[in-house]
Amino acid sequence: MASCGNPATEQDALMLRRTKFDKTRVCIKCRTNPGNVVIRHAVYCKECFFPMMSTKFRRTLEPSINAIPNGPRKKGLKPAGNLFLGFSGGLGSTVLLDLVSQCYFSNPTGEDAAKGGTDHPRNASVWKKATVCYVEMCNALPGTRDRTDEMRAAVEHYGHFDFLPLRIENAFDDAWWQKVGGQRPESHFNVDLANEELFMSAQPSPSSDSVASLRAYISSLPTQTAVPTAIQTLIRLLLLHTAWSTESSHLVLGTSLTSLSVSLISSISQGGGFVVREEAEEEWQPTVHVGSKRTVRVNRPLRDIGMKECAVWAWWHGLQVVGKESFLGGKQGIGALTKNFIVGLERDYPSTVSTIARTCGKLAPKDGSDTTCILCERPAQLGVQEWKARISIRSFDEPALASPPPHLQNVPSLPVPGPPDAAPPASLTPRLCYACHTTLTSRSSRGSTSSSLHANSTPLPMWVVSDLGQGGAHDHDSEQWRTRKMQERDMKESIAEFLLPDS
Amino acid sequence: MSLSLKVEFSGGLELLFSNQRSHKLSVPALVPKTYGETSSETKPADITFLIHHLRDNLLKERVELFMENGTVRPGILVLVNDTDWELEGEGEYPLKEGDEIVFISTLHGG
Numbered sequence: 001m002a003s004c005g006n007p008a009t010e011q012d013a014l015m016l017r018r019t020k021f022d023k024t025r026v027c028i029k030c031r032t033n034p035g036n037v038v039i040r041h042a043v044y045c046k047e048c049f050f051p052m053m054s055t056k057f058r059r060t061l062e063p064s065i066n067a068i069p070n071g072p073r074k075k076g077l078k079p080a081g082n083l084f085l086g087f088s089g090g091l092g093s094t095v096l097l098d099l100v101s102q103c104y105f106s107n108p109t110g111e112d113a114a115k116g117g118t119d120h121p122r123n124a125s126v127w128k129k130a131t132v133c134y135v136e137m138c139n140a141l142p143g144t145r146d147r148t149d150e151m152r153a154a155v156e157h158y159g160h161f162d163f164l165p166l167r168i169e170n171a172f173d174d175a176w177w178q179k180v181g182g183q184r185p186e187s188h189f190n191v192d193l194a195n196e197e198l199f200m201s202a203q204p205s206p207s208s209d210s211v212a213s214l215r216a217y218i219s220s221l222p223t224q225t226a227v228p229t230a231i232q233t234l235i236r237l238l239l240l241h242t243a244w245s246t247e248s249s250h251l252v253l254g255t256s257l258t259s260l261s262v263s264l265i266s267s268i269s270q271g272g273g274f275v276v277r278e279e280a281e282e283e284w285q286p287t288v289h290v291g292s293k294r295t296v297r298v299n300r301p302l303r304d305i306g307m308k309e310c311a312v313w314a315w316w317h318g319l320q321v322v323g324k325e326s327f328l329g330g331k332q333g334i335g336a337l338t339k340n341f342i343v344g345l346e347r348d349y350p351s352t353v354s355t356i357a358r359t360c361g362k363l364a365p366k367d368g369s370d371t372t373c374i375l376c377e378r379p380a381q382l383g384v385q386e387w388k389a390r391i392s393i394r395s396f397d398e399p400a401l402a403s404p405p406p407h408l409q410n411v412p413s414l415p416v417p418g419p420p421d422a423a424p425p426a427s428l429t430p431r432l433c434y435a436c437h438t439t440l441t442s443r444s445s446r447g448s449t450s451s452s453l454h455a456n457s458t459p460l461p462m463w464v465v466s467d468l469g470q471g472g473a474h475d476h477d478s479e480q481w482r483t484r485k486m487q488e489r490d491m492k493e494s495i496a497e498f499l500l501p502d503s
Numbered sequence: 504m505s506l507s508l509k510v511e512f513s514g515g516l517e518l519l520f521s522n523q524r525s526h527k528l529s530v531p532a533l534v535p536k537t538y539g540e541t542s543s544e545t546k547p548a549d550i551t552f553l554i555h556h557l558r559d560n561l562l563k564e565r566v567e568l569f570m571e572n573g574t575v576r577p578g579i580l581v582l583v584n585d586t587d588w589e590l591e592g593e594g595e596y597p598l599k600e601g602d603e604i605v606f607i608s609t610l611h612g613g
Contacts (some may be wrong), residue, residue, distance in 0.1 A: 020589040037587040046585070091514065091609060258609075307609040311580050312587075315513060315607055323515050340577075343610065347577040 020350075037312050040350045046316065053305065053313055057099045061252065061301035064281070065126065069297075080294070081249030083127035085161070086239045087134045089151050089322035092302055093254030095310040097132065097158065098319055099301070100252065105130065105160040131246050132161045135235045137168045137325060139211045140218055144325045154322050166242060171234045172213035177462035180245035183288070185469030190457040191428050193220045196441050198428035200468070201457070213459040220458040225334040226439045229270060233376050233436070237463060240284050240377070243296045255300040258307040258346055261356040266338040268360075272435035274381045276363050287372060287467055303357060306346065373433035374464050375440075380433035388434075428460075428468075505529040506548060506600050510557065514608035516579065519569055520561050530556055530598065550581065551594035553604065578610040 021038045022028075027045035028035075029052065035043030044052060063070045065077045085100060087093045104126050134151040138144045148165045155163045170176035178184055188206035192199045207213050221227050243251045255263065260280060267279050280303060285295045302310065314321055331337075346353045369379040429437060460468075492499075510526045517524045530553060533545040538555040551574065558570055570576060574594055581588040582605040583596055598604075 020593075025590055035587075035590055036585060038589045043590065307578070308580055311514060311607045311609040312582075315582070315605065321514055343578040 037308075039306070039309055040354065049309075049312065049316075053309060054099065054103060056304045057301050058103060060304055061299055064297055064299050065250070067249075077126045079127055079249045081247045083130040084239070084243035084246060084248035084251045084296070085130060085132045086235075086251060086253045087132045087151060087155060088254065088324045089134065089147060089154065090254065090324040091307065091310050091314060091321050092256045092259060094154070094319050094321045095256075095305075095313050096252065096254035096302055097155065097161070098313070098317060100130070101158045101160065105158070127250075129246075130161050131164050131243075131248065133164045133166060133239055133242055135166045135168055135238055137231065137235075140168045140214060140231055141325055147322060147324075150322045154320065164242065164246075166238050168231065168234055168238070169210040169214040171210075171238055171461040172217070172459060173210040173462065174208075177241075177466065180241045181286075182241070182462060182466050183470070185462075185466045187469055188465055189426075189460060189468050191440075191460055192456040193222065193440055193458050194456050196429065198432070198437075198440065200426045200428055203457075203459070207459065216457075216459055217461075221439070222441065222443045224332060225270065226442070228333060228335045229435075229439045233439075234461060237377060237461065240296055240298070241286065241463065244286055244294075247294075248296060249294075251296050251298045253298065253300050254302055256302045256305055256307050256310050257354055257357055258342060260300060260303045261353045262335070262339045262342045264356060264360045265342065266335050267435070269334055269338070270435055271438040272433075273363075274365050274369070274434065275376075275378045276360050277365075278378050280357070280361060282378070284377065287374070287377060287463070288470075304354075306350070306353065307343075308346070308350075373436050374428070374431040374467050375436040375461070376433060377463065378433060384434045384437070385429060428464075431467075504532045506532050506598050506602070508553070508598060508601075509603045510553075510561075511603070511605045512607075513605065515610070516569070516606050516608040519564055520557075521563055526561060528556075528561075547597040549594060549598060550583070550588060550596050550604065553598060554594070575606065578608060580607045580609060581605070582607070 020041065021035070021043045022041045025035050025043060027033045027048050028042050029044060029048035033045035033047060036046045037044050037049055039052075062073065062077060065079050066073060067078075067080045083100070083104075085093075085097065087097060132155045134148065134155075136146055136148050138146045152163050152165065155161050166176070174184060188203040189200045190203045192201070218227055218230065221230055239251060264276060264279050267273075268276060272279065280300065282298045283295045284298060285292055313319075342353060342356075365379075365381065367382065369381055371380045371382065372378065373380040432440070486494075507527070507529045510528060512520050512524055512526075520526065530548050532548055534548045534552045535542050536544045536546050538552060554570060554575055558566055562569055568576065569579070575581060581593075582603075583591045584603050585605075588594075588596060
């Protein structure tokens, strides 16, 4: 019985430390062996831990393998295409690779092996081909080294995966874009990140140096938080486009419960609340193929498995974790702060972390969307810019706001509206979702990147350029909206025919 | 009297300890109640003592990646003879001769 008396006077008054496990130290599964590990208050022995992990993994992945998700699986698992696995070298993706290998590509052992022989349909692979893709980030993160060879060794050790290395600068590379089936854009565009409207200008001689373009893009971003978010978006789209080009129906990622909770909270705090569902699971197809039957289904089969379980699995299986570069944007970036918070929370209140993911899994945006963000290729909320214009201060003309806040003093002010007939330059803003627009434009009172104030000719990733090059930048068919302050006389003229004459 | 222990680091933690995964060391069986003090009050050596001992004797760099608030940093898993230290009383587990203590970082990517 716990007591909360005065510890200064009563020797035994300290509250007893609460154990991290429920009731007994015996495994809750077999109820015979002493436990070896505590998973969210439940105790498992070593023998029961491995099947528990495999079951959780399969339970998350298998309902989405057949073309109709959550449909009947009596006739077996028949995916519409190949398997594509995103591998970062981190703990989650190392465990994912091991689980995929063990559950879907290894020869059955034990009782199952004896039934029906090796050619029995039950023993056939679920996926005909599995590709493991690693995106090397060393050119985006100064001071980091190229780890492609280590990743290759870790993947080829299994013997049944194709290893496909990519580099993050491929996002700006014409050759990669054409290789994954993209059309060569007729013209390239730069964007002015110093202006909220993100005006675009044609790039007469596009750089053929994709590393330089990548670095220009990253160094133009306004905050330390924007850098990891932008890198994550680039990696995600590189994986998706490459998965599509390899005729893969499934892209699986090693996002554990812990890292999913981090990315959910981090994404919501950066304006990504509208796509909170897509953060956990999404169905994607390239913008140019919208409506096609073929999609890439993104699944995170470790989303019910915490980092702790992954670490224990890796240790007991003797897996070598290559490790990955941290790109969370310094200690004060939103991603790094969220990760520290969630990891601390997981130690002290382990069940709360799964509550985050489960609660976010129940969220859905109030209104649907039929538009897609040109940068992240996720659903974009309608009318965001109008809403933003209504709720925020957009100019400093009023006397009270003559002096902009300190962190915006060096930022060029919004453009003065030109004469009514002047054609406005094409703007990227209406094509972006709230989160991407915030990433590209939101400035902070601290943590600005050094060169973010000279961001008036930032290159764009290939999928954006390609989409714009197909008429997106000067789309004459769609409506063009422009906001300008009208004079009282102009307003009166526009409603003149409805006004009653003065009597 | 001293205890012989085997200490292992994994998941990237070994990089803080001379890039060496396995260490054999011996620690005194009885240690001061508060680490670093030379009081007459002693207690059997426990994992909390071992963590401080590792920090002062084996850790080569960046203590903040190993310790926080007198214990291991959140995200570091400790196994005592292949069993989660949460089942063994965490830092209060009294060390025994021949114990194998493993420190695994879960933060080496994801």
